[in-house]
Amino acid sequence: MDLKDFYNYLITIVPILISGVLGFILGYTLIWFLSRTYAKIWKTDASQLFRLRKPLAILIMVGFLYLSSKYYYQDLNEYWFQVLEIISLIGFSWILISLVGIGRVLLTRQYNSDDPNNLKARKVYTQIRVFERIIVVVIVVLGSASVLMTFDSIRSFGASIIASAGIASVIVGLAAQRLIANLLAGFQIAITQPIRLEDVVIVEKEWGWVEEITLTYVVIRIWDKRRLIVPSAQFIEKPFQNWTRNSSDIMGTVYIYLDYRFPVDVLRTKFNDLLDNSSLWDGKTCVIQVTDLTSEVMEIRALMSAKDSPTAWDLRVFVREELIAFVQKDYPEFLPRTRVKLEKDDTVSKE
Numbered sequence: 340m341d342l343k344d345f346y347n348y349l350i351t352i353v354p355i356l357i358s359g360v361l362g363f364i365l366g367y368t369l370i371w372f373l374s375r376t377y378a379k380i381w382k383t384d385a386s387q388l389f390r391l392r393k394p395l396a397i398l399i400m401v402g403f404l405y406l407s408s409k410y411y412y413q414d415l416n417e418y419w420f421q422v423l424e425i426i427s428l429i430g431f432s433w434i435l436i437s438l439v440g441i442g443r444v445l446l447t448r449q450y451n452s453d454d455p456n457n458l459k460a461r462k463v464y465t466q467i468r469v470f471e472r473i474i475v476v477v478i479v480v481l482g483s484a485s486v487l488m489t490f491d492s493i494r495s496f497g498a499s500i501i502a503s504a505g506i507a508s509v510i511v512g513l514a515a516q517r518l519i520a521n522l523l524a525g526f527q528i529a530i531t532q533p534i535r536l537e538d539v540v541i542v543e544k545e546w547g548w549v550e551e552i553t554l555t556y557v558v559i560r561i562w563d564k565r566r567l568i569v570p571s572a573q574f575i576e577k578p579f580q581n582w583t584r585n586s587s588d589i590m591g592t593v594y595i596y597l598d599y600r601f602p603v604d605v606l607r608t609k610f611n612d613l614l615d616n617s618s619l620w621d622g623k624t625c626v627i628q629v630t631d632l633t634s635e636v637m638e639i640r641a642l643m644s645a646k647d648s649p650t651a652w653d654l655r656v657f658v659r660e661e662l663i664a665f666v667q668k669d670y671p672e673f674l675p676r677t678r679v680k681l682e683k684d685d686t687v688s689k690e
Contacts, residue, residue, distance in 0.1 A: 362403030366396025390441055394433035401427045425486050432482030436475055443471045461535040465552055468536065469529035472554060524571035525554035533574055534581060539589075539648040541580035542569055582648050590624060591651035593641040593659045597666065601673035603629060603639065609665050610641055610658065619654040621646045636675045 374388040401423050408419065446467055450460035534540060534557065538549045542559055545567050551558035557574060559567040573579075582589050597606075607627040614620040624644035631638035641658055645651035666674060 360400075362400035363396045365403075366399040367392050369399070370395055388441070390437040391434060394430045394437060397430040398427060398434070401430065421489055424489055428482060428485045428489075432478055432485075435478045439471055439474050439478070443467050461537050462532060465532060465535040466529055469525065469552055469554070473526075473529075476554075521555040521571045524575045525552075527575055528552060528557075528571055533584075535583075538584070539582040541582070542567065542573070588621060588623070588644060588646055589648050589651045591643050591645060591655040593643075593655050593662070594630075595639050595641070595659070595662055595666075596636040596675050597639060598673040598675065599637055601637075601666075601670060603627065605670075606639065606662065606666075610662065613658055613661050614643060617654065617657060619645055619650050619657060635677065 370388060370392045405420070405423050408423075447460075447464055450463050528534060529552075534549050534552070536549055536552060540547065540549060540559065545559065545561050547559045547561040547567065549557060550560040550566070553571070555571055557569045557571055559569060561567055595606075610627050611625060614625050621644050624642060626640075626642040628640050628642070629637050630640040641662065643651075643654055643658065645654050
């Protein structure tokens with residue numbers, strides 16, 4: 340390529356590149372204008388619209404590049420237009436995914452997940468999060484398929500792939516039974532909702548909160564900051580405890596073991612005073628009962644209620660410590676003890 344040809348090529352390619360840059364800037368400017376207009380008309384935050392800046396700018400840039408290429412340089416290689424088509428498909432899929440994310444934020448904005456009794460909010464959050472992931476997966480799959488179909492070599496295999504889909508589905512089904520079971524369980528959890536986000540559950544003898552629900556697994560945030568990853572199918576096939584299925588309030592119990600001679604009414608009075616002066620108690624349940632007897636001690640159960648499981652845990656610890664301190668200080672003689680009675684056997688002859 341001599342200098343003249345290079346100069347002609349440069350004169351041709353520079354307007355194309357400039358048009359691409361202008362298209363990218365126009366996309367950003369358009370989203371900025373739309374967000375400002377939306378915020379002014381609807382009197383609300385429009386920051387979510389900024390998710391569309393990059394994908395929309397890319398689409399407009401590709402449109403400018405395509406038009407300028409057709410106008411200035413019609414003899415460009417066909418691979419150049421194929422690249423533009425692929426970028427436009429990626430940008431369009433990106434826009435759809437961003438719209439799904441914006442829709443999720445708008446739908447959940449009216450629900451306050453910080454409310455202690457947030458049953459409805461957690462229900463909506465769970466459904467929307469799961470369905471958002473489903474839609475995103477579908478968009479990614481369709482977008483990837485569209486990109487691959489731009490290649491003639493792959494498109495030619497379409498008929499044979501469709502013809503063998505029946506056999507392939509059987510093979511894949513046999514090889515991925517567990518995966519399919521977890522996927523179906525994920526759909527069932529989203530619809531029937533045996534668990535929701537931030538539900539308090541006991542799974543595999545571990546107590547924690549539901550932190551994340553996906554199509555194939557559930558993340559449980561254990562009280563000591565560990566994470567328990569559980570397959571979705573386990574919540575459908577095996578029993579587990581859900582402490583916040585219908586409401587967040589929960590009962591707490593404390594067991595204390597004392598001598599038979601201890602006056603239970605004294606302990607009941609002390610227990611009532613502790614709850615009356617504690618901000619952890621919700622004022623609903625306050626019961627002291629003798630629930631069992633052994634050959635040495637009696638089992639006394641203190642039953643109390645709290646607004647949620649973390650508060651119930653703190654309340655139980657507080658009551659347990661205070662009741663033990665009360666007995667140790669005022670009635671130490673009634674703490675559990677082992678009695679041994681020694682008797683003289685008169686049948687033993689004296690030497």
